[in-house]
Amino acid sequence: MDRNARLKEVVRAAKEHPVYREKFKEVHPEEVTLENLGELPLTTREEWVAYLKENPRPPAGASLMHLTPSPLMGWMPEYLSQEDLRYQTEALAEHYRRLGLTGKRVLVAFSYHVFAGGWLFHQALWRAGNLVFPHGPGEAARIAEIGQAYGFDVLVTNPSFALKVGQAGGRFALLLAGGEPFTSVPGFREKVEAVLGGVALDAYGTSELGIVAGERLEKDGLWEIPEMAVLEVLDPETLKPVPDGEKGELVVTALSRTLMPMVRFRTGDLAIAERREGLTVLPRGVFGRTDQMVKVKGVKLYPTELAPILGGFGLDPKGFQVVLERKLEGTDKLVLRLKAEKVPPGLMEAIQRATGLKVDEVELVGELEGGLVVDRRF
Template sequence: MLDLLNAQLEKLHAHPFYAGRLPRSVASTAEFAARVPLLSRAEFVAEMARPGYGAFAPQVPPVRVHLTPMGASLVPILHSAADLRAIETACGQHLDACGIGPGDVCMVTFGYHLFVAGLFYQTQMEARGVACIPHGPGETERAAQVARQCGVTVLAGNPSHALKLIEAGCPVPRVFFAGGEPFSGNEALYARVRAAMPGTLLIDSYSLSECLPVARTFPGGSGVHVFDELLYAEVIDPDTGAPLPEGERGELVLTHLQKTLQPLVRYRTGDLTVLERTAPVHGRRVSLPRVVFGRVDAMVKIKGVKVYPSELKSVLLGVSGATGAYRLVVGTKASGGDHLTLRVEGAPTDMDVIAERFKRQTLIHADAIEALDKLGEGPLVEDNRRQTA
């Protein structure tokens, strides 16, 4: 990995955006983290908003331009021919690992309008000799009929929509590529898909439009494994920017290792995850065992532990009776210390599951968990400690 990082540093040393920011080489990944500044999404968006894309002006002609929403802006994501070939090569190795190749028929039910996934899956399949049906989302009955007519063996799409396709008579695929919603992190949805596709190889994935692809399920691995020939992944403390040890949750930071247009170095994704290094799994050694479970947002420290409010969405995924709405209420115990109440909207059937998931996710226990018919308007975190201090 260090060789790949240094090769990229050497290439980008004179890049208009990075000139004066990057060393030519580093002796270790620790030195890389210490000497190379973090890049925020706001900085990236601001540069792309300048005439001609500012310092990210393409140095070779782009052959594909995606437009991705970032805040109030639609930001162009540029790919050169070399960028697309690198993506296709990496994804092709994943398709090989999944036993997908000529003779397979893939139906893509992801969207194609702005949403990058549709064309992304289509091109990687076609590059490996797989017949591809670019159907897009919706029209369930027709899609199921097309899948039967064409003998679909590989399906790529939203898991909830895939379940409807199976109910409508779509053949059970040999391999299913999931995306567009939490999948392996949503135990209930994953179980429903497994029941509907009992013999299917289920692939979860994580990507960003500006970093495509990031990670996927590889046969024999756990979680999703990073395409570390394309990206160097770190996890940092979102508050301090300091690198975190393996196994600690924090913000994912990515560095392109091959991209020629819009190369990003130490790019803050804003996504919360946990990173682990593993024995090689089809050549990849970096895993996100729980994929991504929240966004870096208004962090609050409770009982001495950093809690990110959006990460709690994963606690309620698939819990029967819960609407998914929640609020943390933090107060002070009479004896001192923090008192934490988790309020959940709806009528959840298993509060013990919520309590166990909450502790596993945040590493602290809730002093009380309350179910309310309606939470009403209000913040995700109601911090009353300031009022009692």
């Protein structure tokens, strides 16, 4: 496929859309390429929410609607045109064909109701030539039984539910996971694979964007799906690209939608980019949020990044707080408050590896009060 041609089409649609019209005034779609895409203005979820609050009704040409729970507006609607849906189905099918997924029996345990989740996987896997069974969420024991009775090869669901299916006796040669942190939680994949008896692959997507990155059988990071999106990782402060291997905010241009175009959409998700074979790869997946970044000792700390690390050490991923204090000599002091009875061996080293910061002090507590970050430095 010609990604540049498709990109121009998406930018052309964006230029006509009220969310972009003003800021794309000087943009000439025919000149936009994968190389200079970074010169276009960024777009935030807040901009979309402001627009949709004023214009809740479906736009002309809308053919499929979903709603996503949104802290900003209750439910946020997403609309695809018939053409968008056709494009997306074929584009994502190509990704599954590359994974060798054709002629398989696939059970989808994401919801098809209200949310886009089930549809995204279903349509593409169907189109790639698989038998798809839209099971919907829940009922781990029934899924285990159906999997056996009808000989299903592939399970599509979030990894924690996959664990339950495995514990109920379900065995699947392949798990296509999504919907929650998976490979960014150390040890999680190994646990799921052991119980399901197969290979588990991660993917990343949102309802606004579709599925934009997925693992290969080599399990070497989340690869940009070239037909679906262009990925960038930017410094959330300077909004410039971070060097490969450095943390930043994942910014996505969806190639699959023109009715609600998503051009340089700031996901707020934390990732590291690498370039391989001309594609962007997220070697550590998506592992935190950028919107609560704090500077500690001159280093950018993304506290949510600690959640999957704690999870990997068997702790409650939400059971922590970062406390920042000023040492007498004026330098920052990083205190980690943990809802735990003891500090698991290796945890501090893992945090230092991930964040580049040494924790100065650990406080073990029974309860936590306040937000993720308590900043007492100023």
